[in-house]
Amino acid sequence: MTLSQSRITRFLKSVHPYDALPDPVMNDLAQEIQVLEIEESSAVYAHGQELPGVYIIYEGQVEITDENGAVVSHLGLRNSFGERGLLKGGIACTNARADTPTVLFVVPTGMFQSLIQEHDVVSRFFDRKRASRTGPQSLATTAIDVLMAAAPATCDASMPVQKAAQIMRDKRISSLCVTEHDSLVGIATLRDISSKFVANAMPDTTTISKIMTPDPITLSPSDIGSDVLHVMMERGIGHIPICEGGHLIGIVTQTDLTHYQAVNSAEMVRRIARAQSAEEMALVTADIPQLLVQLVAGGNRHEIVTRLITDIADTATRRLLTLAEHKLGSPPAPYLWLACGSQGRQEQTGVSDQDNCLMLDDSVTDADMPYFQELARFVSNGLNTCGYFYCPGDMMATNPRWCQPVQVWRDYFRGWIAKPNPEAQMLASVMFDLRPIGGQFELFEDLQAHTLGAANANSIFVAHMISNSLKHTPPLGLLRGFATVRSGEHRNTLDLKHNGVVPVVDLARIYSLQGQLSEANTRARLKAAESTGVLSPSGARDLLDAYDLIAEARLEHQVRLVKSGEKPDNYLPPPDLSDFERSHLRDAFVVVKTMQSAVGHGKGMLS
Structure with missing residues (x-):
């Protein structure tokens, strides 16, 4: 297929990152492009073959398989492939075959390497590592769209002041944004109502337009916390509407700033550790979504975010164990509460259920079991109150199967390893993520080491676990x-x-x-x-x-x-x-x- 340079250029301008290249560079690239026509079911290249450059699909579809022949991807129009091999030394890491009659553009190796070295937009695009993080941010450097309350309460200018006051009372807010045809025309606060309407004994028929601040100062979602602080300090105000493209999208108040500063993992852990009930803890864990927003917006890496969020769950669990012992009395035998799943791996996000179990000292008797069953119910119910909902698969300490002496746990793992049927594979996968949370940690140490050794030594079990994974x-x-x-x-x-x-x-x-x-x-x-x-x-x-x-x-x-x-x-x-x-x-x-x-x-x- 013969394609003009202008046609090649038009296509490249629809493909990122080439669309961001300066026109002279784009013209040079278009001249260097090689056009290949590949018949259906024909190979483009094979694993280990030297690559001529990076491929871009102009027409058709390409199947990518690994060195073992397993399909890893099907690619279509504008998709690139082959670049990973070039970045690793010029040898294909995968196999590529045309699913249909296909037309490919090839960016020659030399041209590709030049683009990588000389143009940040290209190097960033083909750098498969995560973007660098800037580190934690302060209130002053945080973007407004993180600080603001979205969808603020509004009213029109003709609303009676008394009705506006009732709305603020019922919604527990301190201001109303006054809008007209979706445009912000003013703002009225509780301070306006008290200092103007009440203090001046204005008539009941007074509308909000008579007391509002017209055309209030606004900020945009791209501004930062310091902009809010400076405007509030300079103007002596406590409410700033946030507008984008002339439309009201949010509001930042002094309360929002205070709440932002109060929502941090250390303060949340402190409050939970002193809570006297699950309901009191739930008031703290309700802020986890906002903590998630702040941690991500602050440039923290995902493993830091999930670790800090998991620390809150760990603290809640330990506090509930303490409260359970206060209620039930001292435990009749040593015990260990363990978490599995995302909490066990310290990888909780904004969505988490509970996966946990109890290991009891082998000295425990049948007469002791009601105590631990009640302790498990107390803690599990408390976690559910805090937003860690019950496990759909009943992988919880409240299930008698997962509240057992250490010897029974040894038998569990021994049985799963000896006969790795589908249920055993599933259970072993869950239980290999166990992490002690509260109680006697030594109950788990020997069991973990012994189980890992036995599992590794059983090649059939390992093969089944690989298949399950x-x-x-x-x-x-x-x-x-x-x-x-x-x-x-x-x-x-x-x-x-x-x-x-x-x-x-x-x-x-x-x-x-x-x-x-x-x-x-x-x-x-x-x-x-x-x-x-x-x-x-x-x-x-x-x-x-x-x-x-x-x-x-x-x-x-x-x-x-x-x-x-x-x-x-x-x-x-x-x-x-x-x-x-x-x-x-x-x-x-x-x-x-x-x-x-x-x-x-x-x-x-x-x-």
């Missing part, structure tokens, strides 16, 4: 490289939990099992797997980068929901992603799929 697959499909949820409430979204972070969590657990590693946290497991030789440095680096990108995309999605007044979840609509984000997320999924294939073929280490 591959059931959650990254969402790679035909639509721009993504396979979305097919039906139900979350149709056409990406499940960033089960198809995003869970595949990496499962891989890290397998590496932990192979290396008899005691860590429960996913990132810690991957690093330990590298340091002990279970995972090669390049494999660890790729998987860590992919995990970081997916985990941070999940948190940023939850933050967007919280800021819009919705409950956080794990279901990301692909249209919410920019082309830049879509490309990076797809590549992260490809890395995970490739690592799954390597483990599935008995290659735990990648070179």
Whole structure:
């Protein structure tokens, strides 16, 4: 196929990051582009082959498989491939085959390397590592859209002052924004009502327009906290409407600033540790979504955010154990409360249920069991009150199966390892993430070491665990490289939990099992797997980068929901992603799929 340079240029201007290149560079690139026509089912390149450059799909579809022949992605119009091999030395890391008659543009190696070195927009795009974080921010440097209350209460100018006062009372707010045809025309505060309406004994028929401040000073969501502070101090006001494009979108008050400063993990831990009831703790944990917003907006890395949020759950659990002992009396035997799931791995986000169990000293008797059953109910009910809802699978200490002496737990693990049926695989996966929270920690230490050793020594069990770990697959499909949820409430979204972070969590657990590693946290497991030789440095680096990108995309999605007044979840609509984000997320999924294939073929280490 012969294409004119102008046609090539028009196409490149529709593909990021090339669309951001200066015109002279774009013209040079268009001249360098090689056009290839590939017949249906024909190979583009094979694993280990030297690459001529980076490929861009102009027409058709391409299937990408790993060195073992497992499909990792289907790519379509404007998708790029081959760049990972170029960045690693010029050798193809995967196989590529045309699904249909396909036309490809090839950016030659020399041109690609020049673009990477000389143009930040290109180097940033093809740098698959997560963006650098700037570190924690203060109130003064925090963006207003984090500080503001969205969808402020409004009224029109003709509303009687008395009615406006009733609205403020019922909504427990201190101001009303006065609007006309969606435009802000004024603001009225409780101070205006007391100092103007009440103090001047104005008639009952007085409208809000008579006491409001007309055309109030506003700020935009792109401003920062210091702008709010300076305006409030200079003007002596306590309410600032936030407008964008002439439309009211939020408001910042002195109360919002105070609340922001009060919402931090250390203060929340302090309040929970002194709480006298689950209801009192729930007043604190209700601020976790706002804490999530602040931590992410403050530039904190995902493993820091999830660790701080998990610390709150740990503190609530320990406090509930203390309150339970105050109510029930001293325990009749030593015990240990353990968490599994995301709390066990210290990876809780804005959405968390509870997964926990009790290990009891072998001296416990049947007569002692009612005490521990009541303790489990007290703590589990308290956690539910705090927003950590009951586990749908009943993996909780309230289930008698998961409230047992240590010897019974030894028998559990021994049985799961000896006969790894589907239930045993599922339970072992959950229980290998156990982490002590409160009680006698030594009850778990010997059990953990013994279990890891026995599991590692049983090759059949390890093989079954590997097979079980591959059931959650990254969402790679035909639509721009993504396979979305097919039906139900979350149709056409990406499940960033089960198809995003869970595949990496499962891989890290397998590496932990192979290396008899005691860590429960996913990132810690991957690093330990590298340091002990279970995972090669390049494999660890790729998987860590992919995990970081997916985990941070999940948190940023939850933050967007919280800021819009919705409950956080794990279901990301692909249209919410920019082309830049879509490309990076797809590549992260490809890395995970490739690592799954390597483990599935008995290659735990990648070179």
